[in-house]
Every structure is written in C-alpha cells, then in structure tokens.
Amino acid sequence: MPEQAPTTMSNIDAGRVTSRAGRRLKAPEWGALLLFLLAEIVFFSFNSPYFLTWPNGVNIVTALSITGILAAGGTILLIAGQFDLSVGSGTAFVALSFALAAQSLGIIPAVGIALLVGVGIGVLNGFLVTVVGVNALITTLGTLAIFRGLTLSIGGASSVRVTGFDWAIARPFFDIPMSAIVFLLIALVVAVVLSRTIFGRTIYAIGANENAARLVGIRTKRTLFFAFVISGLCMAATGLVSASQLGSTSGTTGVGLELAVVTAIILGGTSLKGGTGSMFGTILGLLIVGVLNNGMTLMNINSTWQQVAAGMLLILAVSFDQIRQRFIRS
C-alpha cells in the first residue's frame, strides 16, 4: 500500500466528497468548538452569578497560563507530527534548577540557568529524535521519567522556597497577572509564526509529508530539532512562571501537565497525524477545558470530577469528529 500511487478511483472519489462537504463544514467545524464554548459559558452563567465577571474571566486565563504556554510549543510539534511528553517534568526540573541557583547565585544568574536547562531538555529531546532517530513518543516518555526522577532525587521530599521572585503574580494592566500576559504573548507569537512565516510553513509541510518536505528542499531534521528546542524554551518559561506563582517548587510541580497539554491541542483540532491545526484552535481547546474546570469549581464540584469531565470531553470531541467524517463519506 505505501508504494502505491494515490490515484485509485475510490481515493479520488472519497477525496472529492470530503473536500466538497469539507468546504461547507469548514467554518462550522471551528464553529462547533466556539459553540460548545459559548454553551459552557451560558450554562455556568446561569449556575453561578460570579461566573460572568471580569475577575473570574481573568482567573480562567490565569489558571490555564502554564498549560497554555506549553501547549503553544506543543502545537508546533504536533502539527509537525511530533510529541513532547516531557513538558510537565521539564517544568519541574527547570523550576528546581532555578530555585537552587537562586539561593546560591541570586535571581538574575538563576534565570539564565533556567533558560539553559529548558533549552538543554529541548536539545536532548531533539537530538534523540532527529539525530539518533528514536520515536518522539518514546524519547519524551523517557525524558519525562528522567527529569521527574532527577527533580525528586535532587530536590528531596520537601519543597524548595523561592523568595524575591514574585513578578508573575503582579497585575500591571486591567488586573491581569503577568503569568497570563506571558501566556498571551507567547500564544500570539506562535500564532504568527505558524501562519505567517517560512518556519511555520515548513512545520506544516513536514507534518503533511516529511518525505515530500525533504524533496522540496526543507531541512526537515534541523526544523524538527528546532521545534523541540522551542518546546524546551516553553518549559523554561513555565518553570519560571510556576516558581514565581507558588514562591516555591517541589517534586510534584507540573505532574500530569503533559496530558492537559495534549488534551487541549487535540480538542482544538490538531490532528495526531500532523499537517493540520492552528494556535487559535489550541486556544479554543484550552478555554473549553479551562471554562469547564472553573465552572465546576464555582458549582462546588470536586476537582477529581473535573478530571473525569475533561477526559470525557476529549473522547467525545474526537469521537464526534470521527462520526462526522464517516457521515460525510457515506
């Protein structure tokens, strides 16, 4: 099958059908996400008078800023057909490196070290995937374990305090904290990079067909390596945000973030196969989960149930998409 040209009748027919219907359904496909988000908002506004207020809106965005920063890097990777599962433990390891360095060297050198550690994790992942050729899922599953283990063994059981580094909770404009502003800026940059730059084009091209991308002159490995480094940079950012928000860091910082990140990206319409997706979609995905969690908290629903809801939401969204595609085909 892989060696065969795609020109059998049925493929072409199916292609025509999906595309024609796809054209019609393109807008509603995004619309579906938006609609769902609106439905959530309407539902929770009726259930809590506090829900539809400016401070609560700020809360929602602030709560998803760490997940969002990582999802920005993750969107680039998933569009290129790659994964990074090491983002949660990477965040914890960056935060610990920063906290320890800050105690002995001071804040400014420690920020530099945090950036180096984040980039280092990205370089390691990128090296293993593009130079050694280990599958990204396995590579980052391995580095997930390694950096979680390192964080726990170096940091010990207790948390490490960070003092004099509370910039992320400062609220310079409209009562919005810096952590949310950093997220929004990074999301904006990634959105522009993906839709308006050569680098973004090459990311989509690699995700669409890595072979073909190489044959139009794209340095595919170099590009993928760089995408992993971007993900590492995002970990550096989230490590710093996390340490600043909490004023400390511990072995459990960032546990499970990788799942929240992947959930948001896929919910936002990026295909696991790569080649499609956008930062705007990811933001919608983040908001859908974020609003759900926030609303449930306001309704006094236990946070453990929020996990159940987020998991069901992901499966529902993807099943819905599968069913819709099958419906279009037949």
Added chain:
Amino acid sequence: MTEQSFLSVRGIRKSFGPVKVLHGVDLDLPRGSVTALLGENGAGKSTFVRILAGDHQPDAGTIAIEGVETSFRTVVQSRDAGIRLIAQEIADAPTLSVAENIALGALPSRFGFVDRHAMREVARKALDALGADIAVDAPVSSLRLGERQIIEIARATAGASQCLIFDEPTAALSDAETRRLFTLIKRMQEAGVAILYITHRLDEVFAIADRVCVLRDGKVSLNAAIAEVDQAQVVTAMVGHAVASDHYRYEFVSKGADPLLEVAQLGSEHFEDVDLTVEPGEIVGLYGKIGSGVPEFAAALFGAGQFDSGTLRLGGEAVKFGHPAEAIAKGIGYLPADRASEGLLRTRTVAENLAAPSWTRLANGPFVAPGIEANTFKKWHSVLKVRSRPDGSEQISTLSGGNQQKVLLGRWLEAGSKLLVLVEPTRGVDVGARQEIYAVLRDLAQQGHGILIASSDYEDITEAATSAAVMVRGRVVAHLTQDQISTERLTQAAGGGAHA
C-alpha cells in the same frame, strides 16, 4: 451474447454523498472471456468493481449470477459466489509469510488448527501457476513491490474462482512477470473463468481482451468486441473527444551549448558506470523497468539518493549533494516517482504545494505575506492548465492525479530550475492529461530547460524524448537517437539484457 453470461449487471447506480459516481452501468461477463474495462481516473471503474466485490453497495440496479439475481452485502458473499478482486492497492499482511498471505481468508485447517503443510502446498501451487520463484516461507515484507503484487494475484487465483477482476495488475510488474500473468489469464480463460481486466494501457487491452468496455463519467460509453474497434475509438470513448495523437515532434538540434548535466561513470549499489549528458533544450529519456536502477539513479542526481563513484557535473562544476536543498540551489527540479508518499503535501493547499521550494525567495525575511502564494499560483494556473481554482486555495488532495502532477511540475518552474529530473512523470495520469504534460515538457525544452525523464513507461520516452538511454540491472545497455526511439527498440533493449 448475454444468455450464457456468468455475471450480468444492469443499471448500477452509486453516489457518495452529493457526488454521483455511477449512473446506470450495464455489463455482462461471459464465461471464458476477458473483458477489458477502461476509463479515465474518476470515471467510476474502481467503484464499479468494488460493488461487484461486495465492498460497496449499489444505490440501484441488479446483479445476476448465471441468471439468478443476487446481492452482495459483504466481501465474503461475493467471494462465495466465486468472484475475486485483485485490488490495485496491495493489502497484504507484511509480517506474515508468503504462504500465510496466499492462504489468508481461507486457511486450511485440521481439528481447528491451521494445517501448515496444506497451506504451504496451496501457496506453492498458486505461485507455480504464475511461474513465480518466491520462497513460500519468506516474510512478505522482504519482497519487492512486484513480488507482492504477484502474491495478491496468487491469493485470488489459489481458490476455485468463477470470476476474476484485475485492477491494473501490471503497474508494478516487470515485463517477464507481465508475460507470465497474461499466460495465466489465458489459461484461466480457457478454463471458463469470466475475467474483467482494468487497465490504462491500450496495448494490454489489445493483447489479452476479447471485449472492451469503457466507462466515462459513470456511464458505459463503449461496449464492443475487440475486433470491432481500434485504438482511436477506445481513446475517444474514454476522453469524450478525439485526442490529437499526431505525435507532434519537438526536434532538438544540439547547438553545442555547454551541457547542463554531465554524468560520467556514476555508480552506487543500484547502478554502475552510467554516462549521460543533458544539454539545454534537450529531453533525455532514461528507460528502465523495475530493478533497472533508473529511479535510484535519478534520485542520486538530486541528492535524494547516493552515488559512490564517478562524477556529476552541473554546468561544468563537479558536485555531490548531501541534501536535496543543495541540488535545488544549483537549479535542479525533481519530480518523484510516488506522488503520494514523496510529492504531495496532502493537507495543504494547491498554491502552497506549488510555492514550497520557493518560500525563501517569495518571503520577506522570515515572513510569508498572505496571498503571495495565491498570486504566484495564478501565474502557472493557465500555463500548466491546472483544473483547480485560479488562486489554488483548495487542498491538493482534491485534484485528480494529472492535475496534481502539473502542480508538482509547476513547483520547479516557479523555483526557476534549469534542469528537471522527472521520475515516472505520467504515472497514474489519464490519457488526456498525459498529452498535456508532454506538451508542457516540449515547451519547457524549447525555452531552454534541460529535461531528464526517468521512466518505466515507454510512452513517456516515445512521446517526449529527443534522445534516450535504456538501463537494465543498473547498466546502460543502449543509447538511442530521436529517430531510433520506438516502442519496439525500447522494450527490446530493456528485455534483452534482463532475462538473458
């Protein structure tokens, strides 16, 4: 003629969503006859045979087996009626052995366990009938494409079939394999099997079929005994109008210009001692069947493959590319053999696919301005006669094979490549679009491009090339001037060394 038909279908209709694929197809398959089914891509051939195989259900119409009306809701029901489809896409289980693949779906068993001895016996017999020398215990993944196609055929012919449907079976086969397949088909025909044979190749139709049926736009546009029609009639029935096959010749006369490409003694594990030059304005055809090393040689020129010995000169300068990007920078464009796996950026737009190698030039620093790709595409839309929106805003996967190929060719025109290395430029491209592609190539040569066509389809060479070389098992066995190029010379040269 219909009273003795094994299979007889009437008024088959099928739509996929809003798209009507078949509108009322009638066909009879008599026992002991070979019916060729032709039609351009999109005419409905594959949908039609999938209905016969029970893979799709018709919206209307009847299927009768020996006069008894029936319906196939599953592939198993169709197979139980004696119908076997040898699909174009290979659907094997690569990790299983040859014998297991041939027996797939009908594993011989004893006491509920697979009878491995009987299974290997069945496989060996089926392969012997095809004259194929393939070890039955080898894993299928270790075979080459043509051999895997033979396994598919062996699986269908191993059982007692009443009706065999071949969907372009020879696309991946060598000459010798094709001849053996034809012998097998003749034997099946003599044994009273009803055979439906889908192909793009008119020479095959006239070689083995006794009836020909042409589908156009989901309807039968020609259904006749082979003796009653000639090639031109068949082509007209396929495309709906007469195709100018005046064999317009583009004559190339060397002006003694410095060659764009000079290859001397090039060698690798796939080819050796290949010498070749391409001058501006020249279209060099390099002909070779599977295993000839032609595609590997072409890939090595572009840095998509390797060469170990010899020299490669571009415009006089000795080069060796480690990555296609280096070749592109030196003015080479490359059309890969397999559009799906090496050419198309499937999820992206037509315009983006065309602009891809030129992004750096079109961009403003790192930024690609919105609309610049659409504007770039507009330039080539009419030049290449691409049937798409003028701004190329739809996904490339929605275009037909021929139009996709034009877009992939357009890539290198926009990139300003002087030397075009085209591997299998018309594979999976239908008759009308083929001629358009040849016309574009002649125009490009006239404008001073140098073109190398590396192909296993002799029509590419006879229609477009101004000189040709034939490769067999990695070596050039013949050089032909434009006047010497003919189907006979090419196949003779390619066959001569291969099975000697």
